[in-house]
Amino acid sequence: MARRKTAPADNPAGASNPAPKPRPVAEPLLDVHDMQGNILAGFKKDHQHLIALKIRGIPEARRWLARVLPHISSLAEVHQFNALFKMRRARLNRDPHGLAATWMNLAFSHDGIAKLASADDADALPDDSFRLGLGKERSEFLGDPLPAGQTDPTAKWFVGGTGRAPDIFLIVASDCPKQLALEVERIRPGAADGPDAPEPIWDERGETRTAQPGHEHFGFRDGVSQPGVRGLISRSPKMYLTPRVLKPPVDGSPEFAKPGQPLVWPGHFVLGYPFGDRRDGSRQDSVPLARPWFKNGSFLVFRRLNQNVAGFTAFVAAAAAKLAAEPGFDGLTPAHLGALLVGRWPSGAPVSRAPALDNPALAKDGLSNNDFLFTVDTPPPDFLPRSGASPGAFPRALESLNGPVCPHAAHIFKVNPRDHVTDVGNEFDTLTRRILRRGIPFGPSLADPLNGDDGVERGLHFLCYQASIVDQFEFLQQDWTNNRAVPPTANGHDLIIGQSPTLERSITLSPIVPGAAGQTVTAPTQWVTPTGGGYFFAPSISAIRNVLCRQDGQP
Numbered sequence: 001m002a003r004r005k006t007a008p009a010d011n012p013a014g015a016s017n018p019a020p021k022p023r024p025v026a027e028p029l030l031d032v033h034d035m036q037g038n039i040l041a042g043f044k045k046d047h048q049h050l051i052a053l054k055i056r057g058i059p060e061a062r063r064w065l066a067r068v069l070p071h072i073s074s075l076a077e078v079h080q081f082n083a084l085f086k087m088r089r090a091r092l093n094r095d096p097h098g099l100a101a102t103w104m105n106l107a108f109s110h111d112g113i114a115k116l117a118s119a120d121d122a123d124a125l126p127d128d129s130f131r132l133g134l135g136k137e138r139s140e141f142l143g144d145p146l147p148a149g150q151t152d153p154t155a156k157w158f159v160g161g162t163g164r165a166p167d168i169f170l171i172v173a174s175d176c177p178k179q180l181a182l183e184v185e186r187i188r189p190g191a192a193d194g195p196d197a198p199e200p201i202w203d204e205r206g207e208t209r210t211a212q213p214g215h216e217h218f219g220f221r222d223g224v225s226q227p228g229v230r231g232l233i234s235r236s237p238k239m240y241l242t243p244r245v246l247k248p249p250v251d252g253s254p255e256f257a258k259p260g261q262p263l264v265w266p267g268h269f270v271l272g273y274p275f276g277d278r279r280d281g282s283r284q285d286s287v288p289l290a291r292p293w294f295k296n297g298s299f300l301v302f303r304r305l306n307q308n309v310a311g312f313t314a315f316v317a318a319a320a321a322k323l324a325a326e327p328g329f330d331g332l333t334p335a336h337l338g339a340l341l342v343g344r345w346p347s348g349a350p351v352s353r354a355p356a357l358d359n360p361a362l363a364k365d366g367l368s369n370n371d372f373l374f375t376v377d378t379p380p381p382d383f384l385p386r387s388g389a390s391p392g393a394f395p396r397a398l399e400s401l402n403g404p405v406c407p408h409a410a411h412i413f414k415v416n417p418r419d420h421v422t423d424v425g426n427e428f429d430t431l432t433r434r435i436l437r438r439g440i441p442f443g444p445s446l447a448d449p450l451n452g453d454d455g456v457e458r459g460l461h462f463l464c465y466q467a468s469i470v471d472q473f474e475f476l477q478q479d480w481t482n483n484r485a486v487p488p489t490a491n492g493h494d495l496i497i498g499q500s501p502t503l504e505r506s507i508t509l510s511p512i513v514p515g516a517a518g519q520t521v522t523a524p525t526q527w528v529t530p531t532g533g534g535y536f537f538a539p540s541i542s543a544i545r546n547v548l549c550r551q552d553g554q555p
Contacts, residue, residue, distance in 0.1 A: 025255075025283060028273055030075065030231040030241060030266060031296050034540045036105040037078030038171060038438055039270060039298045039465045040229050040241060043103050044082060045173035046208035047180045048440045050302075050461060051188065052159050052166035052534075055115050057196025061168075062116065064197050066549045068187045072541055073103035079233065079241065100175035102183045107300045107536035108548070109133060112167030116548040124290035125537055126271070127299055129469040134301075134535045135162035142474065143482045143499035144530050153530070158304060159202035160534040168198060169302065169536050171438075171463070202532070204304075206440035206461045214348075216441055217307045217458050218496075218527075220338070221348030221363065225370050225416060227264040227434040228257035231273070245367070245387040254281055254427055258389070259381045260370025264431050268467050270298050275467070281428040293547050296540035301435075301473045303462040304442075304532030305497075312527040313449035316341070319521050323509075328516025337521075340509055341495050343412030352378075352397040352406045356512075365392040372397035374406065374413060374420045402514075409492035409507045414481045422487035424479075435472050438463040459528070469535055495523050 144153035154161025174180035228242035267275030272295030347363035443458030466472035481494035492507030
């Protein structure tokens with residue numbers, strides 16, 4: 001995606017005719033005090049509690065919202081705390097003890113907006129899938145499996161689904177489990193809020209896994225790759241939401257904040273801001289909104305995903321043993337096959353830079369663990385002077401000379417083809433598909449996956465923010481991960497999150513020893529299953545105060 005080219009041979013650095021400097025791009029000032037903080041900054045907490053509410057009495061719901069309004073955490077608060085936490089951790093080389101915070105954000109379904117504002121307001125929000133909700137129609141569109149004897153994929157969901165969508169969805173997160181519990185009790189509707197206060201219909205804790213912090217239940221590090229959001233948090237002094245350590249490109253390619261972190265216009269995540277053109281990435285003015293109070297809001301997708309850890313572990317072990325007997329796959333281990341299916345080793349090290357073995361040191365290097373391309377050999381990064389950044393001493397990604405090292409149906413390729421042209425466009429189009437992931441595991445770790453399942457539920461609370469559920473989350477799931485043919489060629493399904501009506505999916509792998517034929521691995525079932533979910537809108541703090549809390553219901 002970012003072809004960070006060095007100066008051409010006929011115009012070396014320091015010559016009399018230096019390469020032209022890139023023209024500065026005007027970035028918008030973000031309303032950091034009005035946006036909810038989990039959208040662009042992310043709570044990044046080890047403990048999280050999700051609560052789904054149903055509105056019973058509208059006046060009581062508005063009074064409850066007014067009561068919890070001061071508890072809503074803004075982008076300004078969350079970003080400043082995260083920056084402080086990061087600085088302290090870098091200095092101490094560990095998480096700073098005693099530095100803790102507790103955050104709360106909330107979002108509303110289409111019906112929730114209709115009840116608290118008006119049906120016209122809810123219908124005016126610019127997303128068809130949000131208006132429909134995550135019921136039978138959209139669940140079928142996403143390829144969700146049908147429970148035995150049912151005609152609705154959502155029939156046995158724990159939360160959400162046809163006719164059971166929550167009106168209000170709360171996210172409470174903290175560094176401290178005790179503080180999290182106290183905050184949940186403070187904001188949860190109770191008797192003091194009236195007999196018709198919003199009713200909790202589902203709630204569940206999510207926790208970072210103590211056995212493998214930062215890893216999901218299959219054992220792979222999660223959340224390594226996130227886009228950088230353009231925009232200023234201050235004009236004087238000039239401060240970007242996403243710090244920059246790389247020089248801007250001069251060749252018209254996408255700009256990166258740091259290696260592997262493309263800069264994406266905020267309008268792809270929050271309503272009312274500039275967005276990038278799908279053809280060339282150029283800044284486009286924000287689309288006019290049907291209601292002024294939609295600005296600074298974002299669409300939230302929630303999916304409760306069960307993970308069959310024992311089943312996945314058994315499949316990878318059996319498939320690796322079978323492949324190891326084939327020419328070109330000699331010595332293939334289950335860990336290596338799992339890395340090929342994901343595109344990263346369990347530590348988070350990308351197979352593009354660590355083709356044969358896991359490299360935990362590479363995984364820990366934030367300037368290296370995401371620095372790779374899929375169509376060309378990745379050049380060294382060109383850092384800004386005085387940035388203090390330097391490239392790690394790790395092998396470069398050589399996808400052009402030795403590729404494809406990372407399979408083109410690996411999970412990380414399917415959801416982010418980077419610099420590879422796809423069935424719908426180029427690398428700038430891919431930037432418009434990016435989402436901001438805010439997930440966290442739920443349920444206890446499985447002590448010994450090789451000994452089979454223990455009957456306890458575990459999985460991922462998948463949360464993501466975007467400006468279009470249709471063009472971002474749904475596109476990634478239905479058009480790419482579920483589709484064997486794209487992007488960009490028929491290399492297979494995403495065996496991690498991809499879905500098919502028959503549950504059977506397959507992936508074609510290139511040999512790990514060059515010169516042999518590739519092999520197709522077929523999975524008879526899927527190990528990630530939706531068991532809840534919903535589509536929501538996370539409004540600005542001022543919209544909640546001035547529109548949704550108003551006792552007369554009028555903005």
